[in-house]
Amino acid sequence: MTTDGRAACVVGVGETRYAKWGGIADTSEYQLAVEAVLAAIADAGMTPDDVDGLASFAEDRNEATFMAADLGLPELRYASLSWLPGGGGACAAVANAAMAVESGAAEAVVVYRSLCQGQFRRFGQGPGNMPARVGPPRVPHVRRATSLLEAHVAFTMPFGMFSPPIAYAMVLRRHMHRFGTTVEQMGHVAVTTRAHAARNPRAVMGDRAMTMDDYLASRMVSEPFRLFDCCLENDGACAVLITTTERAADSAKGPVSVLGAAQGALKGFGHGQYSNVGMPDDDYASAGARGVAARMWARSGVGPSDIDVAQIYDHFTGLVLLSLEDFGFCGRGEGGPFAASGALAWPHGALPTNTHGGSLSEAYIHGLNHVVEGVRQLRGESTCQVDGAETCLVTSAAGVPTSALVLGRR
Amino acid sequence: MTERWFPDEMPMPAANAETVGWWEAAAAHRLVVQRCTACGHLRHPPGPVCPRCRSSASEWSALAGTGTVYTFTVVRQAFIPSLADKLPYVVVAVELDGAQGARIVSNLVDVEPEEVIVGMPVEVAWEDMGPELAVPRFRVAGHRGERR
Numbered sequence: 001m002t003t004d005g006r007a008a009c010v011v012g013v014g015e016t017r018y019a020k021w022g023g024i025a026d027t028s029e030y031q032l033a034v035e036a037v038l039a040a041i042a043d044a045g046m047t048p049d050d051v052d053g054l055a056s057f058a059e060d061r062n063e064a065t066f067m068a069a070d071l072g073l074p075e076l077r078y079a080s081l082s083w084l085p086g087g088g089g090a091c092a093a094v095a096n097a098a099m100a101v102e103s104g105a106a107e108a109v110v111v112y113r114s115l116c117q118g119q120f121r122r123f124g125q126g127p128g129n130m131p132a133r134v135g136p137p138r139v140p141h142v143r144r145a146t147s148l149l150e151a152h153v154a155f156t157m158p159f160g161m162f163s164p165p166i167a168y169a170m171v172l173r174r175h176m177h178r179f180g181t182t183v184e185q186m187g188h189v190a191v192t193t194r195a196h197a198a199r200n201p202r203a204v205m206g207d208r209a210m211t212m213d214d215y216l217a218s219r220m221v222s223e224p225f226r227l228f229d230c231c232l233e234n235d236g237a238c239a240v241l242i243t244t245t246e247r248a249a250d251s252a253k254g255p256v257s258v259l260g261a262a263q264g265a266l267k268g269f270g271h272g273q274y275s276n277v278g279m280p281d282d283d284y285a286s287a288g289a290r291g292v293a294a295r296m297w298a299r300s301g302v303g304p305s306d307i308d309v310a311q312i313y314d315h316f317t318g319l320v321l322l323s324l325e326d327f328g329f330c331g332r333g334e335g336g337p338f339a340a341s342g343a344l345a346w347p348h349g350a351l352p353t354n355t356h357g358g359s360l361s362e363a364y365i366h367g368l369n370h371v372v373e374g375v376r377q378l379r380g381e382s383t384c385q386v387d388g389a390e391t392c393l394v395t396s397a398a399g400v401p402t403s404a405l406v407l408g409r410r
Numbered sequence: 411m412t413e414r415w416f417p418d419e420m421p422m423p424a425a426n427a428e429t430v431g432w433w434e435a436a437a438a439h440r441l442v443v444q445r446c447t448a449c450g451h452l453r454h455p456p457g458p459v460c461p462r463c464r465s466s467a468s469e470w471s472a473l474a475g476t477g478t479v480y481t482f483t484v485v486r487q488a489f490i491p492s493l494a495d496k497l498p499y500v501v502v503a504v505e506l507d508g509a510q511g512a513r514i515v516s517n518l519v520d521v522e523p524e525e526v527i528v529g530m531p532v533e534v535a536w537e538d539m540g541p542e543l544a545v546p547r548f549r550v551a552g553h554r555g556e557r558r
Contacts, residue, residue: 138418140539142433145424154423154433155455156515158545160416161501162489169483170503177481177528222501223484223523268461277480277503277513278454284481 005246008098009255010407012046012241013372014039018204018363022118024235033062033114034070036237040110044241045252051241053078053109055097057089058366062114078106084263085271086164087313087359087397090367091405095261097242107247113368114237152275164315165230167274168399169222172318174285176224179333181321183224187215188339189317190228190360196346197357199383204232205361229317231359238369256378256407259391260300262292263403272400287322287398297328300406304328307406308389309377310351311370314358319398320344324351327393327404346384355384367396374407412538415519415547416499417492420539428456435470436544439536443512445471454512475534476551477506480513484523498523504532504548517547525550 014036017024024032041048048071054064060081068076078100082089090113097109145151161167175181194210197203210228218228248255266283270276273284283290297303304327312323321335329351330338346352356362356373363369374392376382395404425433432455435442444456448465459466480503488494500518505511518526519535531551538544 138422139541140418140420140422140543142430142437142543143422143424145426145429148426150424151426151429152455154425154429157421158423158539159501159515159517159547160420160485160489160493160499161515162421166483166485166489166501170481170501173483173528174481220484220486222486225483277515278511 012044018236029116032237036239040239053106057082092263092403112239181336185336186317197361261405262295265401
């Protein structure tokens, strides 16, 4: 990215409390979003009068236009919503904000995510295809689709492929078939991440220790995924404030640079393996992030061996293994052995990963909390601080069109 | 009506202009994929143009209904209540014979979950969910036994 005074950096992060699914009933999802945005602005030592842009991703219910008015922003000069679905767009939303400030379209853009799934339908439940809970019995028939996604998931949901754990269990089964990946290797991700969460007071599962035996004893959801292979579902919100290096000079905690970012999808990837099983075999049994990784490394000027700490999107343990492969920390098919070697564990692993506890153990805020943790690492504020960390990789959801970025101290 | 494996409460498919023909063929127990009549490329799910040559000319090409298991999962959680007494059930991706590598999501029925393996040959078994909706499930090829 640009290196002049307009180079994008993160100057503020904000979070609300994180709670279990449905755990926040007294505050609206929108109110939480606003609180997180205000917290990020305050963290930067700025005020809403300094902010002129808002960005989010994946069918966010909390429209930037309303938020700009409710926050009293002097003028909204930039607002965007990434097309990347589900958790694929957290880093893309940050990248879009970075492009906005680097181009001069805006000076300070807040990226936000708020999830109160107890107040709305669950993410990944499918768009209106679930059976009605009330009303007379109906004769099954073909309905008229109201979106492209509905017409696509008609080829999955009538077969009981209702939700992400089922779809991605099939991806891991294929990976196991091709490369010999094991359940215990996935378990290493769950156990390691839980240990990190134990040090993090924000982590929803911080007080729930997990051993490999606990992991193996958890109930089966969709083979090979057990309950503890699946991320949490939470209520909470977080936000990240992006501005230019020049503007960041007088910020409260100093800038964290966005060294490089990329977003997108492989040819024919569609919505990813969530609704597509037709892509080439090398893409199907992968995170689908190979292209994003190559472009992100090229733009950031660093490579896997330069990375001090990583926040890898962890909706499912197995997909962390596949992301490690796509981003080049190990070879194709070697994600399992890499995790089992202890590489992901703070403080002594080769690549301390998800040092906040991730979506498996801190909170599921669609991975924007992974960006927050990346910033914390480079400020030296993590509860699992990597000594002298100068670079942090942050990735968004594998298995859907996705995005990633490298944060740095420079 | 055919044999039934799944409850009426399963999600009903939604179709648009590009996909409705696939569901009409299914109702007549014909397993098809979309074939580009300009270049012969087969594609699934159906779409408005051929991703290879970008022609919008297409037809429905009937398949034999056989294939192999590309990957699978055994589902052990009832994501809708009426599936509780159907657990576990098997979701498969089937690589269809004669379809240029096209794959379809379906179910493998009348099989012990422990017996399912990648590469297993399978053949279509239609399930009439209603008078105008049939859904293609799959059985292990050559299966002629009673439902367990």
